[in-house]
Amino acid sequence: MLTVDKTDGTFLYEQVVHLIAGQVENGALRPGDRLPSLRGLSRRLDISVPTVRQAYLELERQGRIEARPKSGYFVQASRQNRLVRGARVSGKPSTVKRQALIDRVYDHIHQTGLLPLGIANPGMAHPATRTLHRAMKRVMARTESRLLGYAPAYGDPGLCRQIAYRYLNQGGSVDPAEVLITNGGQEALTLALQSVARSGDVIAVESPAYYGGLELIESLGMLALEIDTCPVNGVSLSALSKALEEHDIRACLFSAAVSNPLGCVSSDEGRRNLVQLLESRDVPLIEDDVYGDLVFSGERPRPAQFYAQRGQVLTVGSFSKTVAPGYRIGWLLPGRHLGRARKLKRAISCSSGLLQQLTLREFINSGDYDRHLNRLRPKLQHNAERMIACIEQYFPAETAISRPCGGSVLWLELPGGVDSEVLFDRAIDIGISITPGRIFSPADRYRNYMRLSFGHPWSEAIESGLEALGRLVRELAVSGRTPAPVPARHGQNLNPRVS
Template identity: 40%
Template sequence: MPRYQQLANELAGMIAQGALRAGDRLPSVRQTCQSRGLSAATVFQAYRLLEARGLVQAAARSGYFVSAHAGSAQSPTRPSPASDAAPHTISEQIFELLQSSRERGLLPLGSAFPATELFPLERLRLALGAGMRKLEPWQISAELPLGLETLRRQIALRYLRLGLRVAPEDIVITNGALEALQLCLQTVTRPGDAVLVESPCFYAALQALERFGLKAIEVPTDRAEGADLQAMARLIAQHRPRACWLMSSFQNPLGCTLPPHKKRALVALLEAEDVALIEDDVYAELHHGADPALPAKAFEQRGGVMHCGSFSKCLAPGYRIGWALGGRWAPQLQRSKLMSSLSSSLPAQAALAEYLQDGSFDAHLRRLREALARQMRRMAAALAQHMPAGSRVSEPAGGYFLWLELPDGCDSLALLPRAREQGFSLAPGPLFSAQGEFAACLRLNCGHPWGPAWETAIAALGDMARAQLAQR
């Protein structure tokens, strides 16, 4: 049973037995995270599940309270249809963010995905047909599980342009970057191990660690220059982690990039301590300037970096094709892929290989980078105009996320229902922390063409934040 259901059932049992009575306030998300060693996303999901069962009610800025009619609610051992339908691998909050990208009437300010109109979907459709026609019958089985050699060669050429010599046979094609990252995690860790993560970090990293029974050790991370390496060294000495899951360029959610000297120092520290660096580099192609950011992989000396990339953010979101380089764990990574999903979609691989071979990718990337940089400038200007005094906004050099820090006293979780009423989604800060931190922060998506609706949403967000501050 998923951990959020275990927590929900335990609390439901306490309500049924009278240990928690109508009007009682549940422990805060932060308290529950700390006392039970759970992620904020898991606690949110448990509380939302109790709310769906009618056992608790949410009060803005006050938390969750046992419902007046909780005694007549269904038995905690008999989940409602709503709980049966609840996702088992991501929290309800995250599921709502993913769903928001599908709701045409809801502006995806909190979404993790860029607009589909920014991608060459028609060209990819044509490449799919051409690629499949070139696919030989023997390739259908012979190129499992590493993936199509033609695609791996094209990926190796992208590395070569960065000065990295990568052999195609060292590349493992995966079902998106998330599978690549999870396979790396499974390869170098065992349940109970500690893993370093940035704070804040991509919420899927927290979900993966929880899924595999790993302990998240949060490293303070600056919104300009990334992870604090001195703090990281202290945490390594204290917790002896087996791995570090980190985005070195255009980090989600902060947008920060480690400078080259800091990437070199990061790799040196981790290799010296025998900590595997799992580098999540899915935004590598989305630099806004002329020059790409070198990955931390470029600075390894002993094969200590497992590098993961994807076409989902820069070319083909729906194709779910990523890859991983295993470093000195390459053979073990290949076995992990074989035992996990065996292979990734051959038609999607064939389409991408065909597209990359015809020379269109770089022209597409230039247009995409220009669009994302332009959209980010427009949103940053709107935030400067509409947010309360004392707000701060990150200044990324790539990607398509801005990190908004509202003044103390603002509650990003309490803004969610108000935002939905106003017609837009939000990604609240606590989703990006294992301890439910960053209550006054939001991750904002700049991956959609700017227009009046976006200006209106930002203005409404500013009004909502000021209203919260006025109630302090």
């Protein structure tokens, strides 16, 4: 129980510092936990608000807690772990062959009963189910008679206006008629890629890259070229510049704000330079901006779209990551490729779900969407810190971890001996899904990497799942260090799972 002794002789604020520090040390308060508000603690301890503030400032100075704008004070993550490294990639454009692996991952991704650390579904960390359903019921009551009809092919104009208006809030001017509503962000990616490239073309991607983009490139018969990507600043412009000299790159497919799986946010300056580099060579940039609203700080980075001078940036957005993947509503700002993208949209799926579009429009219009985001972001940040703390505790010390600025995933580099596909199978056996690293590279990189999702309400089950996962990683790290198995021609195979 929290108490202070006013007769103790030491400063009251020091007693508060001692109390809080003690609770962090004994684990009662854990990384990411929110501290009581100034007013709340002042009431509970019967001391003044300035005294509590002084204590919190001292704890912040000591690096034990941190202030977050409009959210209060939180226990700081320890940050003692190693930061995941950037990959040095070099090589030729390659055909992607990730579908078989993705098949295996998908077979389990929706399996109920598994601890779903493999699926990136940030909105689930703080589901908006009730408010969204209320919005849907209002829409149903108001517009019942026309809800079964086709939505306009390019999207409900009211929703397009709302989306354009949100960009205005970020300082960019978007014409609602240039917003194309799609069946989720994935269809927007499809339209974007098919608008600017065709079978056989080379598409530059980050390394590691979102596997949904890689699978799409594979499906469309295009080639992928990995570009060096820094886990803090994103795609390396010098590497990209070199690749543009050496290869006939038809388009780039990069994350706009928060990358998946790295979780990093490039600087506005970096994005401006990227657009200048690409537009000077007339190479389209497809920016995947589905995580932009989930930057923990709430300071949304400006999409590359805003720096475009020649209409060569195509921006993919979605409501799947923030609120409702089941709705399948995303959008594309196709820049100067609007005409082609519209025709493709009509041809491949006619239009998108009407009730979902009207519901999201109502949800945004009522202010519920922003309120939801304001609650979701701190939850995600909290979860990230909790998960990092668990990994520090349960995984081998050599494990390196990304420092996500937003979104819902961590990217881990495991000890060299660990094959994350073997880990994937073993984890499924004990009821946990993860995403193995190799799925994020068209070549065979990231064998000992994996992605973990923290987009779920935090629970004991997640903690004990991470503990169990840590044990598996340790086991595999040890067995991976043993001498190489006798070659198969000698009639033995020590590890049938990866044969």
